Amino acid sequence: MSSRILPDFDLLLPQSIPDAVELLSAHRDRITVMAGGTDVMVAMKFAQSPAQLPDYVMSLENVPGLAYVLFDPERGLRIGAKATVADLLAQSEVKRHYRALWHAAQTFATGQVRNTATVLGNLLRASPAGDCSCAIYAIGGVVVLHGTSGRREVDIDDFWLSYGVTARRPDELAVELILPLPAAGSRSAFKRMTRTSEDLAKLNVAVRLEMSGNTCVDARLAMGCVAPTPLRLTRTEALLKGRELTAEVLQRVAASVPWEISPIDDKRSTAEYRKQVSGVLLKRAIQEACGAA
Amino acid sequence: MSEQAIVGTNAPRVDVRDKVTGQAQYAADVRLPGMLYGKVVRCWEHAHARVKRLDLSAAAASPGVVRVLGPKDVTPKRYNSSVLDLMVSESMHDMLGDIDDQPIFTEHVKFQGDAICGIIARSEEAAERAAAKVVVEYEPLPVYLTAEAAKAPGAVQFTPEKPGNRAFQLPEAMFPNNALGGGDVEAAMREADIVVEDAFYVPKQKQCQMEPHAYVAKVDSGGRLTCWTSSQMPKLVQRKLAKLFDLPMNLVKIVPTVIGGGFGTRLGMISEPQACAMALAVPGHPVKLQTLREEDWVISPSRHPGKYWMRIGFKRDGSPLACDARFENYKGGYYLDASGTAFTAGAWLGGMYRFPALRYRGESYFTNQGLTGAYRGYGNPQTNFVLEQLIDRACAGLGADPVEWRKKWHKGVGDDGWCPGVTYPSCALDECLDRGAAAIGWTEKRRKYARQTGTLRRGVGVAVMNHTSGAMPMLLEHTACTVKLNEDATAEILFACSDMGQGSHTALKQIAAETLGFPFEHVQLSGGTSDVAGFDIGAHASRTIYVGGAAVKKACEEVRRQLCERASLQLGVPAEQLDIRDKRIFVQADPARGIDAEAITRAGVYHFVDPATGEPGGVPGQIQGYVSFFAPHNSPPFGASFAEVEVDTETGEVRVLELVNAHDIGRAINPAAVEGQLEGGIQQGLGFVLSEEICYDADGRVQNNSFTDYKMFGPEDMPKITTILVEDADPIGPFGAKSVGESGLVSPVGAVANAIFHAIGIQFTEAPITPEKVLKGIRETGVRDYGSIGGGR
């Protein structure tokens, strides 16, 4: 509860991706990957029992070439495992093509944390409150994993299994995230609610809409802090698809959200409040996405 | 004295260079040869329990451990970590019922974090590893988190001296019917045309000072105990420790370290008893005891939360008839400060408006929450939240403008202040209200926002407050100051009252330099260790400038008198006809005739007889001024706050757009420091009313003991701030000054609540007013135009 000492662990510093994979497969459940460490260190400090503590911490510090944020106008955006939230903000195409992610990165934590925390770390932490996670869920994409049996891609839709648990196998290292190139008429937005501005979200939402005029051709809606993992609002998406975004449609969309989520009471808010404002926040995100062409 | 050259300027802060360059030495920075490290083992799992078994053997055998101390290894005497009991007479002490109920290490855990035993080891790490090996078996007891629960029949008694777990109520002997006030409230209420009444809840707020508590203690070969601490009250802590450990005061030395923020949390002691008990167990070795934020959070006192009920009656013409109030606060597990806030919350209430009849009852109940004690404002924000909202509710019903109503009915010059018999010598509240109203655009915005449509609704609100300048007359108000002149005519001032970062030592230096007629740079001021500094009751009650400044001024005047007398001998002009400026003593009527102060101070110290003439060279003796000063009066400041808010009616979120704090300062010795106090106060006031609250689970464990889940306003949350200093010199304060240390946070509380009322027509009785509560309120009653509920004018 009150300690200045981090529990004992061995620090491993692989020099390459294959090195890292080897270490992961050797130590499996007893090893934790550390990118920026902004989640890992906090978890180690506040671990309730020794069972929650790793014997080995494997830092990606010395693995070369993973700090990239690369935009390819043909194929989309590639974010390396060591790219920080600040790196993402420094890449000018992100704001243009992936507005929701840019906005999530911008409101994320504070300058110090943004300089350290990685985008992939946010996905791998598998917290329902992750801001980048929420935006990425709405945008869609694939996580690239390297393991003993080679490289594979996992669609973000299949990535989070339960609270804190992802589809990553124990011997796998997440190497990068690939986001698709947005089609013409595609737009996105992100919104979050916090107690004060420096806080984790009590509710966050991201939308990606494919618009043709005022008609929504396709929609991906993601919401955080309302389920054990970030949540796709698939039933609400169905209410949008093929519809013109009139006030009535938006009203119906907003009204449908509380039925799709199962929030809880916690330190940041109540289940009741989250249900009450979930539709409002989604509606505003849709309006913002449409406003910001 | 002529035009002031230094008082009233923004002289550079004396502490700031060291702080921003990392050279300031906090207690945690103290490193001494042979230093050992202490760790207090605390009960984290229970808020109420008995220790059934304590096994220290494994901890004692842990590597690097020097000593382990259980309850039986330290003095069995109990203490009261607050120092209020030292500042009242013995008969008053008995009447108030102050008790010593805190053990150094306990066998009856009364709140989460209560101290169980101590470890002394060669390193901090070794101490912590050993602490983890202490085996404690507890027998859990029922947990009481509210006054209602603690006073229920059959509840476990916290201490035999306080039956029913009532730690304090206003004593009958001093307050008939245990109530503060006067007049026949019931009869007056019967005459009322309009009565407003409600039950409120005020939250438990943490000071959140930057520096977590840390100490070093050491016993030397002569048996003298030295404690390095950043207490706000070093002299009273010296006395407390001497009493606790049965030592004469000359064998207890306090070394005050730089204070990394106080706000009341360092009023008295926190872990000095544990640190010193450890040092006494290993004589010759300094012991350092440091706390982490999470530990500091649970062991240091916070603001008193509780239930606050109030009823106010008015005539249709707006005149107030009576106010009836009851504040039942939830103390933590121990007594400290139980009498203080329970009284002052009512005192501020009594000091505000001209109620012909007033009845305030204040009670404190033990609970298994963390400790409660002093926090900037000391009962005042609690009262402000309640009183100012009810006044605005009445104004809406009466169709009265809240600014005009306040101007008409607030107390002023000649009225009794917060303590009957001590009248207000000055009051510039009307000007605060006028200038504040103009700054926020009151008239126009009140009208404009009375009728609105749309999702976002704006409102402006006002609140006023009175506070105190010093502890007189309730508490001892005494301070000593020594001024000594060096041979080169520079001044060294010794004054024990701490600078907590509020700029007080800078302003005191300005007062000294102004009074002496010396340049600012030629005056040194230090708090000194307890063995060299004179008596002082500490930095609290917004007293440092009003009382301390008067003491410094008086001691400097004594020095000035001696300088002028000696100069008079040489100049052949009566001392009263001399003046000093820039260290030169000159004839007022003929400024060209004068003598340098240095010629006098040098001759006083290096005193030789001229071998040729046999004549002495000037007057012998080093010049010193000393004063043991008792404040003759109290000149409380007033203040008015204006807030503009925007309420999102779909989410309940409240954005504060602007906050204006207009303050009746009397005279600003250092205007920038005064503004800084008002701005910092706003940040804490906004937290109180909108976002801050310590929460407990049903078992009494703190849910938010760090900044992760305890939310203060950060830079991005802060509104536009305007501070207005209304300078209308007080006839008593030094250079006309009154206080500002605590005031800034008080009336933003009521102003924000009232702005929300103006915006959506709903009042909230529980602080903090979170979006969750606002949205619930809107769903229950709907958004109402202020104009439609009567306040349209």
Ligand SMILES: Cc1cc2nc3c(=O)[nH]c(=O)nc-3n(C[C@H](O)[C@H](O)[C@H](O)COP(=O)(O)OP(=O)(O)OC[C@H]3O[C@@H](n4cnc5c(N)ncnc54)[C@H](O)[C@@H]3O)c2cc1C
């Ligand atoms: C003060 C503070 C404020 C914060 N504010 C926010 C906020 O506003 N919004 C928000 O969403 N989060 C916030 N966070 C949480 C945290 O910063 C983010 O989740 C961040 O993105 C984690 O990235 P990281 O690089 O620090 O991850 P790490 O702590 O290094 O790792 C996080 C998890 O991912 C795993 N992991 C990381 N990289 C890989 C990899 N390549 N392969 C396999 N597993 C991997 C780790 O094992 C661990 O389980 C905050 C944290 C702090 C301390």
